[in-house]
Amino acid sequence: MATIRIGLDRMPPAARAAVEEHTGPLLTVEETTEGFNSEIAARVSSATGTWHIKGLRTDHLRAWTQRREAAIAPFLTDLAPALRWRVETAGWDLLGFEALDGRHADYAPGSPDLPEVAALLRRLGETPCPSIELRHAEQRLEHYAAHPDDLRFFAGSHLLHTDLNNANLLVNADAPQGDRARLVDWAWATRGAAWLDAGYWVIWLIAAGHTPTSAEDWAAEIPSWHTTPTEGITAFAAANANLWSEINTADPNPWTLRLATAASAWHAHLRNG
Structure with missing residues (x-):
């Protein structure tokens, strides 16, 4: 809330x-x-x-x-x-x-901001996780995973942002290409598997109008996306479908419904694909 x-x-x-x-x-x-x-x-x-x-x-x-x-x-x-x-x-x-100049990222299909966000997530993937107190991804998702064994896919030692809301991405069109995006609001920073931020991005891309396949194609621009089996991605999609369903039930509004629908659509795509 x-x-x-x-x-x-x-x-x-x-x-x-x-x-x-x-x-x-x-x-x-x-x-x-x-x-x-x-x-x-x-x-x-x-x-x-x-x-x-x-x-x-x-x-x-x-x-x-x-x-x-x-x-x-x-x-x-x-x-x-x-x-x-x-x-x-x-x-x-x-x-x-x-105070940064710029605007919120546009996640719509065809947006010129998408390569900039992908470049930022690649940089994040190369950033060492600091030795400070952070929650672990498997802890955050343990109540939403379809099976307890799924949590092994989410564990890791990498720094994650986990809230890829386009409002948390600032894009400065006047900056050098490939270095125009910055991530704000790190309150939910987490330690976990390197590929998870690409997964979180998928949900927001679907909510912005992408098909699940198109969203996954953008996630594939992040090298770490290729480090987990399809089984792990499906487990992550299932957990997030459960998470967003709970959020939307507790606080129903157009914003939470849009994310719950996107997360559910991704999970259905993977389950049926």
Whole structure:
């Protein structure tokens, strides 16, 4: 369920003052509507620069997401916006990220963004998984796998993002080709089998209008996709069909229905293929 968004102006004055120790007096504050996890999400600027701020109260149920993003940020060079500063004061945990130019990725069939996302996922596959606390993919999927033995396909030692929502992909058309995409929102970073992010991407591609075959063709652009048998991919599709069915049942809306339908269609394609 989405976290209720509040404006930067509703923070305690001490928290705002702590932010301005890093930024200088703020000249502009543009509240951001995208995203589900943050109470504070805004693009701010001052005489010295521009930042994207994400924040939660330290007693919030999802406060761990701020800690996770802060812990993993130093290891994400060329994959994500850099974390410039962190403020923990007056009951708030605030992260100040490099403000990137760009737009959300377009996943539609034929989109020029698709090769850029594939290139980013290849870079991610080559990035060492840091020795920090991360959940394991098989733990996250254990309640959704069709068979307990399926979990072996999901285990591994690679760094995963796991939330390939196109809103988490920023594309800057002015950057060099092949290096235009960046991944944001690393709260659900996970340790697991290298091919899983390509699998998560498949579901979002189907939701954006691809056939399962077309979506799998894009996943095949990621070398790690070829490291698991079809049995493992089918097990992953089954687990995600169960996961999205549960999400849609708990919070039915057009967005969750679209993902549940996509995950189910992929699983049916594999099961019947």
